[in-house]
Every structure is written in C-alpha cells, then in structure tokens.
Amino acid sequence: MVSSVFDLFKIGVGPSSSHTMGPMTAACDFVEMLAEKALLESVGRVEAELYGSLALTGKGHATDRAVLLGLSGQRPHSLCPDEADEIVAAIRATSRLRLGGEHEIEFVEERDMSFLQRERLPHHSNGMRFTAYGPDGNMLDSKVYYSVGGGAVVDEGAVARNAPPEGSWDVPYNYRNADELLSFTEKDGITIADIVRANERASLSDEEINRRLAAIERAMSGCIERGIGQEGILPGGLQVKRRAPGLYRLLQERAKEPSVDPLAALDWVNLWALAVNEENAAGGRVVTAPTNGAAGIIPAVLRYYQSFIPGASEEGVQVFLLTAAAIGSLFKENASISGAEVGCQGEVGVACSMAAAGLTAALGGTPGQVENAAEIGMEHNLGLTCDPVGGLVQVPCIERNAVGAIKALEASRLALVGDGTHRVSLDEVIETMRKTGLDMNERYKETAQGGLAVNVVEC
Structure with a gap:
C-alpha cells in the first residue's frame, strides 16, 4: 500500500x-x-x-x-x-x-x-x-x-491480523512498485509529484497539503539553524564535539575571499547534514526523513536546491518533498526503512535515494530520470551496515549523513545527463536491498555488536 x-x-x-x-x-x-x-x-x-x-x-x-x-x-x-x-x-x-x-x-x-x-x-x-x-x-x-x-x-x-500498514488508504494511484509508478506517469502524462499530490487529495485539501509541506520544510530548516548555533559536546559519553558551528564560521570566512572554489557547495551540504544530525544526537527536534538516523540527508539536499539553484521556488520545494515521499513509500512497502531490520542501507541508503529523486524532480527531470536517480542513490549504498559505536546515533551516523547527501547530489547529476534509460531498475535495487538485509548478520543491524561498534575504543 x-x-x-x-x-x-x-x-x-x-x-x-x-x-x-x-x-x-x-x-x-x-x-x-x-x-x-x-x-x-x-x-x-x-x-x-x-x-x-x-x-x-x-x-x-x-x-x-x-x-x-x-x-x-x-x-x-x-x-x-x-x-x-x-x-x-x-x-x-x-x-x-x-x-x-x-x-x-x-x-x-x-x-x-x-x-x-x-x-x-x-x-x-x-x-x-x-x-x-x-x-x-x-x-x-x-x-x-x-x-x-x-x-x-x-x-x-x-x-x-495482517492489518494494512500505517498510512494506507484508498487512493487513485495505488502503485505497488516503481514500474507501476512510471506507468501511471506515462499513461496520464503527469509527474511523480502530481501522482503523490493526487493521492493526498483523497483525505486532504490542496491548502492543507501545502500547509503541511511548508511545516515540514520549516522544521527541517529550523533544525539546520539550531544545529549550526549549538556549541559543545554531544551527550552519551563518546565526547563527540559538535562540528557544525565551527564549520559554519569557516565557510563564512572563506566566502569573503576573492578566490573561487568550484566545490564550495559541497562544504555547505556537509555543514547542513552535520548540523541536523548533531541536533538529532542531542535529542533535538527533527523530521524523520525517512528516519531520525538519516534525518540530515534530505534537509541538506533540499537546502542545496534552495541556496544554489537559480530559480528555486516554493513549488520546487513541494515537488522535491512529494517526489522523495513516493520513493520512500516504495522502499517502505517492498523492503524496509528500519536499521534494525536491514542495516543502515534502509536508513541512509533510502534517504539518499529519496533525496536524489526529489532533487532531480525539482530540477525538471523526467519521471525516468527521477527513477534512475533513486536507483543510483540506493545501488551505491547496498550492504551498508548499522553499527553505532556505544549504541549512540553519533559515530558513524553523523558523518554518514553528510556523505549520503553528497552521494544524492552525484546520483541526481548522473541521472540528469542521461535520458532516463538504464540497465538496473529501481525495483531490482529495492529487491536486492531487501535480500541483502535478510542475509546481513544481526551484528550489523543496530545491535552495536559488530563493525565499528566493537572495533572503535569508546573512551
């Protein structure tokens, strides 16, 4: 559903x-x-x-x-x-x-x-x-x-009772996989965002949909700003220092220099992702996107769209979020978004896929290019383990969000220089992720019993 x-x-x-x-x-x-x-x-x-x-x-x-x-x-x-x-x-x-x-x-x-x-x-x-x-x-x-x-x-x-999952309801476009989603866009000549909005209209007015999307964007943006402004050490005993405030000051100083760094935008994306996940680690207010452990990727990529893309608009933000949600729904329905079930590929991997799709749509990509971006975003996160040091959502989780956001940008750029046709489909990647999660040892599924969680000294 x-x-x-x-x-x-x-x-x-x-x-x-x-x-x-x-x-x-x-x-x-x-x-x-x-x-x-x-x-x-x-x-x-x-x-x-x-x-x-x-x-x-x-x-x-x-x-x-x-x-x-x-x-x-x-x-x-x-x-x-x-x-x-x-x-x-x-x-x-x-x-x-x-x-x-x-x-x-x-x-x-x-x-x-x-x-x-x-x-x-x-x-x-x-x-x-x-x-x-x-x-x-x-x-x-x-x-x-x-x-x-x-x-x-x-x-x-x-x-x-095998009850329907959360969020299931009668909708005009009840797609079960990416192939069906693309078929709807082709049949009716509409975008993925149009399909998601039409489904939301089954229970909400356009005004309410827009209000809720704006509230999500404000909450994501607010989390970035709080993360940038909070100094100190994160709770939990690992003595992890908040890096976002210092990085923000550094980027502000660099912006005053006359030299041009062609990759400066990536530093800002890193900053925004770190800010959100440091705030999350401190127990602050965040938006599941689709989870807290991966909460920094979509806000960082969305802020990239708003800050670096000429002509970025409120409509573009809505297209981004609606499209990202369509991709997240496919993973939730056909695999998992739980690190305890399939490892971090189900959190950071899914968030990367969602962000890549959302950005591609906001930049005017075709449904085929959107699906390709989503596929690339997950394909290169397959097998990603969930191995939090000390059982805390800090190491490697915070940096992993920054890297995931950069991967999403790359996935979108690769998709946009193509025509939407590609060898591996999103449905095939989702099924591969599901099976990889089943094969993954329990030690790497948010148990802190394997990987970095046992090889990194906590003090």
Whole structure:
C-alpha cells in the first residue's frame, strides 16, 4: 500500500525514530488504552520490557527516556526537548510517575524497565511489551508493540491480523512498485509529484497539503539553524564535539575571499547534514526523513536546491518533498526503512535515494530520470551496515549523513545527463536491498555488536 507523505515525514525528537519516537508513541498508546478501558485509576505498577535491538542499543538511543516520557503522556510531535529533561529528571529523582499526566504511581526504573538483550519477539527486532498491574499485583492488561522504522508503531494484534500498514488508504494511484509508478506517469502524462499530490487529495485539501509541506520544510530548516548555533559536546559519553558551528564560521570566512572554489557547495551540504544530525544526537527536534538516523540527508539536499539553484521556488520545494515521499513509500512497502531490520542501507541508503529523486524532480527531470536517480542513490549504498559505536546515533551516523547527501547530489547529476534509460531498475535495487538485509548478520543491524561498534575504543 502507498504511504502518505506525512507518515514518512514526521516531526519529532531525536536521537532515533525507531528507538526513541516509536517506544514513546507505544508507551503513550498503552496508557491511553488503559484510560479507554477505565483501568487507569486502578493501576499500581507498570512494567516495560524491551527486546532485541531495542534492548541492545536502547540506552544509547534514549529508549529508556522515551518510555518514561510516553508513559507520562508525551508524544514526539508535541514534545518540547527542554521540558522532556525536566520530566525525566523528576521521575528519576522521586521514583514517581504520572501515567498519562494524571494518575501517579511508583516507577522504579531498575525494577520496572527491563532490557532483555538475549530475547527477541517474533515479528521484529524492535519489540516491546507493556504490562499494567493493580495494587494487589494482579495483571490488569498487557500489550506488545513493534517499532518498525520511521517512528511507526504496530501492535501485535495488527501484525496477527495482517492489518494494512500505517498510512494506507484508498487512493487513485495505488502503485505497488516503481514500474507501476512510471506507468501511471506515462499513461496520464503527469509527474511523480502530481501522482503523490493526487493521492493526498483523497483525505486532504490542496491548502492543507501545502500547509503541511511548508511545516515540514520549516522544521527541517529550523533544525539546520539550531544545529549550526549549538556549541559543545554531544551527550552519551563518546565526547563527540559538535562540528557544525565551527564549520559554519569557516565557510563564512572563506566566502569573503576573492578566490573561487568550484566545490564550495559541497562544504555547505556537509555543514547542513552535520548540523541536523548533531541536533538529532542531542535529542533535538527533527523530521524523520525517512528516519531520525538519516534525518540530515534530505534537509541538506533540499537546502542545496534552495541556496544554489537559480530559480528555486516554493513549488520546487513541494515537488522535491512529494517526489522523495513516493520513493520512500516504495522502499517502505517492498523492503524496509528500519536499521534494525536491514542495516543502515534502509536508513541512509533510502534517504539518499529519496533525496536524489526529489532533487532531480525539482530540477525538471523526467519521471525516468527521477527513477534512475533513486536507483543510483540506493545501488551505491547496498550492504551498508548499522553499527553505532556505544549504541549512540553519533559515530558513524553523523558523518554518514553528510556523505549520503553528497552521494544524492552525484546520483541526481548522473541521472540528469542521461535520458532516463538504464540497465538496473529501481525495483531490482529495492529487491536486492531487501535480500541483502535478510542475509546481513544481526551484528550489523543496530545491535552495536559488530563493525565499528566493537572495533572503535569508546573512551
């Protein structure tokens, strides 16, 4: 099923869409379910159990904080990062938590939150179980959730029923793969962006679509600006210094010099990607694009379009985002956007593919050239592992976004000098990515048990 633009691009908080935003949403959903069943006031204790990748890298990805915030009734899209620190600090200082912001219970984190690193729930590595008990210790209710990537959450019941994925709805262009998408553009003489907008019109007016796209662009831009302006060391213990402010000052000084560097634009793209992912690593407000771990690529390439392309326009920004979402939907439907499921090829690789497609469309590329750019963007990220040092979304994640953004520019440029015909199709690359993810050892799927995560000294 086709995913909505606004399911792929979600405004939330860092450092991880699957390990922070997903668990926060699941915990909040569980509390709201208790309230709907009139059980909230009867709860004496809540237990949170985290499995698989959530358990292995959860603390580095702030999953523990996310669960505390979700149980307190906070959701990623409306959470203020500064207020989050105060809420978590109060819970940890008092061992008291207000479920849904209303019903106060005792919550001893060491007792009530378990990281079950050697256990995995059946349907996905990012599994979690919440259980509520009465004051007498009797179980009131329990539910299993899966954080499946990009901040999306499904419960075990939906998985068992094979329910439609998040964002599925009746649309005029229900494409299942890139070949069908291109067929629609050829048949009706329209662009990929036109198809995505027509699908969004199934539930939204054009004015609302434009308003939401503008909000996404503002959030991406705001994240760049905050990342550029924040000095210091990122949290988590790796002592990673924020590099974006210093790089920004350097580029400003270089801009005053009379000499011309033909590759200066790439330095700015690097800056914008670093700024976003440093802000994400600090738990700031970001946009899943399609995930938090890959959140810097699309904003950086979009800012490149706005800053370096003569004639860049608001319409071009909309075409960029709508087209990028179409490509992201193909990966989400036919493979995965979860690093815990297929490695970082599903995050940075997909974001690179989306950004390449979006830029190509904004520059006036044909649907065939857009599909070619998307294919190139993923083809050269196949097999990319997810091996975060210390379980943190910092090394190699931050630099990996900068490199992914540059790859997206290259993919777009290669596609635009061609006529759209090419030997390897996007559908073939998506299927290859899916199979590569299945073959990939679990150590390289966001578990911090392989690759750089075990070969880099953390201190």
